[in-house]
Amino acid sequence: MSRLVFKRFSSTITIKSTPSKAHHHQPIPSSSFPSGFILTGLHAGVKKKAGVLDVGVILSTSERPTSAAACFTRNAFKAAPVIISEQILGENAGRARAVVVNSGCANAVTGAQGIEDAWAMAKETDALLPQNSSSQHSTTSQTLVLSTGVIGQNLPISKILSAIRSQRDEKQQTLGNDFGSWERAAKAFMTTDTFPKLRARRFSINGVEYRMAGMDKGAGMIHPDMGPPALGPLHATLLGCIMTDAAISPRSLQRALTYAVERSFNSISVDGDMSTNDTILLLANGAAAEKNGVRLEEIDEETDKEAFEVFKKELTDFTVDLAKLVVRDGEGATKFVTVTVKGAPTYEDAHRVASRISTSALVKTALYGEDANWGRVLAATGSVPLSSPLHPNKVSVTFMPSDGTTPLPVLVNGEPEKVDEKRASEILSLEDFEILVDLGGGEGAEAAQYWTCDFSYEYVRINGDYRS
Amino acid sequence: MSRLVFKRFSSTITIKSTPSKAHHHQPIPSSSFPSGFILTGLHAGVKKKAGVLDVGVILSTSERPTSAAACFTRNAFKAAPVIISEQILGENAGRARAVVVNSGCANAVTGAQGIEDAWAMAKETDALLPQNSSSQHSTTSQTLVLSTGVIGQNLPISKILSAIRSQRDEKQQTLGNDFGSWERAAKAFMTTDTFPKLRARRFSINGVEYRMAGMDKGAGMIHPDMGPPALGPLHATLLGCIMTDAAISPRSLQRALTYAVERSFNSISVDGDMSTNDTILLLANGAAAEKNGVRLEEIDEETDKEAFEVFKKELTDFTVDLAKLVVRDGEGATKFVTVTVKGAPTYEDAHRVASRISTSALVKTALYGEDANWGRVLAATGSVPLSSPLHPNKVSVTFMPSDGTTPLPVLVNGEPEKVDEKRASEILSLEDFEILVDLGGGEGAEAAQYWTCDFSYEYVRINGDYRS
Missing domain, CATH: 3.60.70.12 (L-amino peptidase D-ALA esterase/amidase)
Known part of the structure; x- marks a missing residue:
């Protein structure tokens, strides 16, 4: 993936090019x-x-x-x-x-x-x-x-x-x-x-x-x-x-x-x-x-x-x-991310949480930045009112690579793992991966999946200037 | 407002600098x-x-x-x-x-x-x-x-x-x-x-x-x-x-x-x-x-x-x-936009519509691009289920400048106006303006206000790279 870098005042903006999807x-x-x-x-x-x-x-x-x-x-x-x-x-x-x-x-x-x-x-x-x-x-x-x-x-x-x-x-x-x-x-x-x-x-x-x-x-x-x-x-x-x-x-x-x-x-x-x-x-x-x-x-x-x-x-x-x-092929997308929510009280609860994570601007910009910022995943999860109360100390979050290598748990039963940042980077630099959120409902609980992409400079370019 | 321009493949990205808010x-x-x-x-x-x-x-x-x-x-x-x-x-x-x-x-x-x-x-x-x-x-x-x-x-x-x-x-x-x-x-x-x-x-x-x-x-x-x-x-x-x-x-x-x-x-x-x-x-x-x-x-x-x-x-x-x-002072914000929704069945309805418009990525990127894309405002409005049905042919949208000059109606009772694009640009190039959505409920209807900002390259930069 090529990168273009330019200077903006004292900060440097790195523009990742959108990969070809042909x-x-x-x-x-x-x-x-x-x-x-x-x-x-x-x-x-x-x-x-x-x-x-x-x-x-x-x-x-x-x-x-x-x-x-x-x-x-x-x-x-x-x-x-x-x-x-x-x-x-x-x-x-x-x-x-x-x-x-x-x-x-x-x-x-x-x-x-x-x-x-x-x-x-x-x-x-x-x-x-x-x-x-x-x-x-x-x-x-x-x-x-x-x-x-x-x-x-x-x-x-x-x-x-x-x-x-x-x-x-x-x-x-x-x-x-x-x-x-x-x-x-x-x-x-x-x-x-x-x-x-x-x-x-x-x-x-x-x-x-x-x-x-x-x-x-x-x-x-x-x-x-x-x-x-x-x-x-x-x-x-x-x-x-x-x-x-x-x-x-x-x-x-x-x-x-x-x-x-x-x-x-x-x-x-x-x-x-x-x-x-x-x-x-x-x-x-x-x-x-x-x-x-x-x-x-x-x-x-x-x-x-x-x-x-x-x-x-x-x-x-x-x-x-x-x-x-x-x-x-989402506008400006560089990532294809599956969001799976399991252990939910109902299918609708799981679907709503998956939807909220998938639409969070903070989650999506972190995906673009290849940053394993699971705190944003959690904040989005916690912002959805469920049909029965969420127990924060039963929630787990795992990053699942698409290449068959070992998954990376980042939160287990409400406690943050000591995350190997190098391994996190490896997974997040893939074009495809999955975010798995287990709400901890156990047996008989419901699951839902959502598919989303990241939020890039290219998205802003396309939509800041659509009609002209 | 200064602009920095650079070439990206065949397309040109224009980066507006965030105005100083000191x-x-x-x-x-x-x-x-x-x-x-x-x-x-x-x-x-x-x-x-x-x-x-x-x-x-x-x-x-x-x-x-x-x-x-x-x-x-x-x-x-x-x-x-x-x-x-x-x-x-x-x-x-x-x-x-x-x-x-x-x-x-x-x-x-x-x-x-x-x-x-x-x-x-x-x-x-x-x-x-x-x-x-x-x-x-x-x-x-x-x-x-x-x-x-x-x-x-x-x-x-x-x-x-x-x-x-x-x-x-x-x-x-x-x-x-x-x-x-x-x-x-x-x-x-x-x-x-x-x-x-x-x-x-x-x-x-x-x-x-x-x-x-x-x-x-x-x-x-x-x-x-x-x-x-x-x-x-x-x-x-x-x-x-x-x-x-x-x-x-x-x-x-x-x-x-x-x-x-x-x-x-x-x-x-x-x-x-x-x-x-x-x-x-x-x-x-x-x-x-x-x-x-x-x-x-x-x-x-x-x-x-x-x-x-x-x-x-x-x-x-x-x-x-x-x-x-x-x-x-929102992250990367270059605009301060008031969203007023009036003529709604209830305050909660007005508040929900104002919230949806204020969070729409398409509306916010259009604000950044200074594009009077009222279609996006309308799509966001129509996506909110209300306590009683919305009548599309009673809805009006107006862009209100903050400098006291004449407001610009872009939709009147569900019919698009022939918009003076030059005038639209004048209003949208202001740092402050208002989007007024009248749902057409008339006398006794409810109103709510929301305040939002635009979605810029700078937002993506800040949040694609927050932890590092």
Whole structure:
């Protein structure tokens, strides 16, 4: 890791450069992507720089109905795309066949014009859906809309519509299901992200193989708290979209997503700020739900609990992978830190403590400074009111290296250890490590995990000067 | 404000220097300080640098009983000085005559040794109290203890005790009641503070003139949430000590302090982190409570409500002054920003929204960048669940300059204004300004204020490298 040093009055500021994260984006074999989806990424001109992808289109081409589920920000200032996507999902009883996304402008706090623009994006994308494949009818739209970028500015809507319309023209059409197509769509999500976030996975249910793939984006205003549609006020700009060729009922799809999001996207923090646009979408088109030439029924929790549980677990693991990528690429981040809290009275207590540690400016600057300042971890821990009182003399804190070497206890049952500072430095100089806080609840106590990054000069630079 | 610029890869980082704050510390006429208190600041060697004051002693020499009140951190990991001060105050039924403070080491998470050390500091200070003046008896101690600094290290206790003991020796004694003595005591509180925080004020109750003076310190781990003794778990390292020569009953003194702290110290944020040591102490020694040569009874809310209300108001105004000084000198701060939230369903709602805006890393980096990014203010506002739902189309945001020039509305009833960016820059380049958020509740709605600062490169530098 290179360092740049300069003099500032009598003090010297050392600027650590943010490590390159490009290696977290690697080619994926096209056979790993789910069947029955075509995608692309386009340059519409929302972002000024020529050729930069800023509009993405995702279509389900499956002949079967496509189930859709979503978790939306609980922020009271929901952006226009959030408002209309929630409405479409409600009116279509959990069905949708397409997703359109733009980056560069959040279409948030844009009044009546914003709502009109979001509807126009949905309608224009509807027109790309294969007519013959549609067994779904909708008086509204079959397209869910995502936007991310600056708040309070109107979309350059004609540019966006014309980019979407270009896909009706065979000569300009770039929709496809190979790696390049998925990658272009993932790139269209990006704002301050330094690499596109795209992952795929295979899994089996009842002897049938399915695939799941998806993309997401960060990299700031990341502290999501998302709930299922119409759950009331929440927050963050995290966007994500997951596609699978499994067949699953809308109700069960939503239940699985709500569970998975709580344990993944709602357990990450870059800066503790929640957005007006946070949205995670999940489409299941059933394109691979066939055995011995016979179409399989949609999986439903009530009729096949076991199959549902397998799906829920696969989805949760996948959303954790995608969520971690956002933290890995957090604005200015040089560290990827797992915060594990165990021995708590309840899961919610453990989650709240992990969240507080993960958002503490003092903890995060110490991580950047590679300083084993466990006192700050403890102060953050102690500041959270729990459902039953914390016993300071039962609390332990351990720094866990990611390279398999010996963990370093810094506090054991409330008593500070004589810390080997050299060993502490070794662990804290790693890019990945874990802070383990045991609240001492013992057997039967609850645990939760959070993923966070450090607070660097680069974070201040990016956000002190975002709009200009 | 000077700027230093250097190249980092292809991007340029502009480092704004933190403006000097030395002018916020000015001499105060000795006649402004309350009667019956003597103070000093000493170099014990907790801090390595020769001559730096790190132990302060404050004694009440009044012949009347001295009432004492306190608000302590609600952090579950209460530091040893917090634990014993709370105990002493309880055992003495709200009476105490002395305060001893050290900076450089927080004596927090230091186990049984820490408790023993805190007791030793109290006992050693007791020995300095004038024997003849004491009409108070205590089986424990008459001294309240404050510590601030690094967590998890033991105090160099013999150095501290020997510094306190030096004040028994007439030749070495530096205790006094002039400006220099008060200033030395204020300096002994300092950690990352850039100037000592000392203020005094005069006020009258029932035709008698009283004086009040006090000091406090920040400058990081500042987001206090303090309650009266034994109120249960809270947080921050803010220390403050206020002395008055009014006579007021322990019960009423505590009630006034609890009210004042909620509207002052519990309404400031530097970094959103709460400490294990936060303490505000208030001593009232009655030394000036005399009219026509007759000693006045202690003011009590039940017997003289009007006098109590005057005292409470004076105290609240004074604590607001002291609290603002902490924000003014926040670690790396270049801005002093008042966040006012009005039109809220309840005071608690208004306070929570103001707190969230004041702690948002995105808002604070935008303040540093002098960027009128009201979208971030709005996202923070919308992320707070209120006691009744927020109506986005009733919310307005205005930037208020401190120089008396025209305010700049950026959002009116949920609709963005066409913002004059030049005018926005003018306001945001001021050192002081206000962000006014009107939630639109209209008549009878509640308001709250918070004071915060910006998030700078200097903050990261200070906290990425605190212990070394």
